[in-house]
Each structure stands twice: as C-alpha cells, then as structure tokens.
Amino acid sequence: MSEFPGRPRVAKGALLVFGPIVPVPVQLIVFPLNPETLARRFDLGQAAGAKPAAGAGEAATPATAPVESLTVTLALDAADRLEHPAANPITVVSGLLPVISAIEQLIHPSTVLVKLTQALATAGLATITPSGLRWTVLVWGAGRVLPVKVGGLSITEQAFDARLNPITAHAELQLTTLSRDELAAAPVHIRALADVHAIAREVFAAVNTAQSAAQIPSVLPF
Template sequence: MPTATPLAPRLVQGGIVTLDPDTSVVQSVIALQYNPDSLSRTLQIQSTPGTQDGARVDALRLRGPAVETIKLDAEFDATDQLEYPQQYPLATQYGLHPQLAQLEMLINPSVETLLADDAMANAGTLEIIPLEQPLTLFVWSRSRVLPVRLTEFTVTEEAFDVALNPIRAKVSLSMRVLNIDDLGFAHPGGRLFMSYLTLKEQFASQAAMPALTVLGLGGLPS
C-alpha cells in the first residue's frame, strides 16, 4: 500500500461538515476519499424582473445574491484496504457501506427522531412539521466553506466483494448554496455565507485590471 513520503505536500481533502443550527457545535465531519477532478458551479442571477405593462424598471438592480448550485462526482474505493484486513477490519466486513451510509444520513432523519416524533404525535402533543436537519457545510479549501442543501444524491456501486458489499462506488452530489435570503443574517449559515461573499469581494479586488487599449479602445464612446 503506497504511503506518502515526508517530502510530499499535505493534500487537503474536500468534504462535508454538519453543525447544530442552534449552537454551531460540529456534529460530523466527512472527508472525501479522493478529491474530484472537476467541480461545476452554476450561478443564477437574481435580477429585478420587468413588468408586463411596460413600466420602466432599473435594469441594474439586483434582488439579492446569485443562487449558486454545485455539482460533483466523488469516488470511493476499498480495494487497497481489503489487502490489509487487520488494519481495516470494517472494510473487510462491510466494504463501503459505512462511508456511503454516512453520506446518505445527510438526507435522512435519524430513526430516533422519527420514533420520537411519532410517539408525540400519537399522544397528541406535537403538530406535524417537516423535520429539521443539521446545518450542512460544503468545505472545498479554507476559501470555500459554504452552507448548502443537498438537492440531488445518486450512488453508483461499481464493484462488490464476495458478500456483495460495495467496494467501489461513485456518488454524484448536487448542492444549492444557502444564502441570507434563505437563512437570514443572524443564522450561523447566514454568517458563513456573508464570510464567503466577503472573501469573493477580496479576491475580485486583487485581480489585475488591464487598460482599455487591451480591448482595442482608446476610450469609451460618448
């Protein structure tokens, strides 16, 4: 099994963190086994719509932050671990079940929560409302710590051991970044989004601005 040499740079892994939305206490940390080779981001502009009666509107006005969607494919492989059963007994017994289940619990309420809510509902002491999940953060370096809601989750299991445990799999994730319109300024996720947007502004201010001549202009038309 290959090991990193002392001279090799430390690889930062992407992953997902969940927080208690009330206390901001970290509940779980999930590191992707392999960083995806690509990550796609789509930003939907929140512009002010025009009116059907032809009334004049401010075309430069924004209603709020752009709605950002992130998609990636994460690969998981237990093949190397199976060569060392003493060192990785869980991989030998269960394959990738623990890693996949950890991700799937991001979109499922716990059994304890379901049973507790059912008991309270049967006792007439609870109004049925959607179950609140922990605050989910997508972490892709120190520059991107984003509050997200998973919108699509697909698992493709590609290989199995003799007990039909998955030992190689690909997980496709789609996430919508939650901004202040979703969470508000006081919410922990809202504050994290504002930090993300502030960092964007700082990066933008550091980008070099070429002269108009680069664009073939001596000045702007009057």
C-alpha cells in the same frame, strides 16, 4: 499527517452536518478522492425571496445573491484501505458501506427524530421538523466554505467483495446554496459561514483587480 506514510498531504473536500444549536459537526464526510471537476451554476432569476426594486425591469441585478447549484461527483474506492487490512478492519468487513451510508444520510431524516415527532404529535405537543434540525456545509478549500442543501443524490456501485459490500462506487451530489429566507432561519454559526464565504469571494475579486491593474495600458485603446 497523510493517511498513508510516504504520501504527500493534500487538502480534501468535505461535507459537515451541524445540529440546530451547537456549532460542532454531528457528522463529517471527508471526500476520499477530490473530484476532478466541480460543476457550478448560478441562477439569477431563482433567488428565493428576491424582489426587484420598484420600477426595475427583469434584467435588473437581483436584490439578493443568486442561487448557486453545484454538482459534485465523488469517486469512492476501498482499494487503498484494503491493501492495509490491519489498519482498516472496518473496510475489510464492510467495504464502502459506512461512507455510502453517511452520504445517503444527508437526504434521510433521523429515525430517532421521526419517532420523537410522531410521539409528540400523538401526545398533542409541539412537533419537530426533522429537515430544520440539520445544516449541511460544503468545505472546498479555505476560501470556499458554504452552507448548502442536498437537492439530489445518485450512487452507482461498480465492484463488490465476497460479502457483496461495494468496494468501488461513484456518488453524484446535487447541492444548492441556501436562500435568504433559509439563512434567516439558520443558527448564527451557519449564517456566519455564509457571510465569510461571501466576503472571501469579494476579497479574491479585489485581489484580481489589483493584479490586473498593471495590464490596463495594454487593454485600453488610448
């Protein structure tokens, strides 16, 4: 069902955050509005852990997948929810603070985990690395579900309610795909998502080749 009656249902992008073991998201951020653009950049020379084959030059194809960088700009607007205050009491009281806080939490370690790490260190026990306890996954349609890490975040709050809660804002997320070494250290369900994404890309590429086969006579000069 759509969020509001009478509106067509559309697929929305999302960010899922998984814990270290259980393949169930511990945090879910559904994009209120899908960005009009999704900027993607592939750096062939930046793939972590990639080593050229013996005798290969710099121009050779990398041994591992390139690092993909994505820029996602989210438009956040509480207007629709504020038009239905009875159904959205949290928005009436807090505006966009819940979703903005959830986005910010992508780059902040858990306070509980930080204190637990400090307590373990004080007791001389093994410590926990907070950054290794959460895994972020970008969902952008059924064909693109890929593990990423947040490299940067910019939030611009543009309008506020009487309580100074933001009601209109833009959030720009800088994301990069996980390197080979990072995937090797990831739980099996995160590695599986990366494999499924790679296979889906190859399948779509093969479909394009099949669709283009009929145009070969108009392409070849003989």
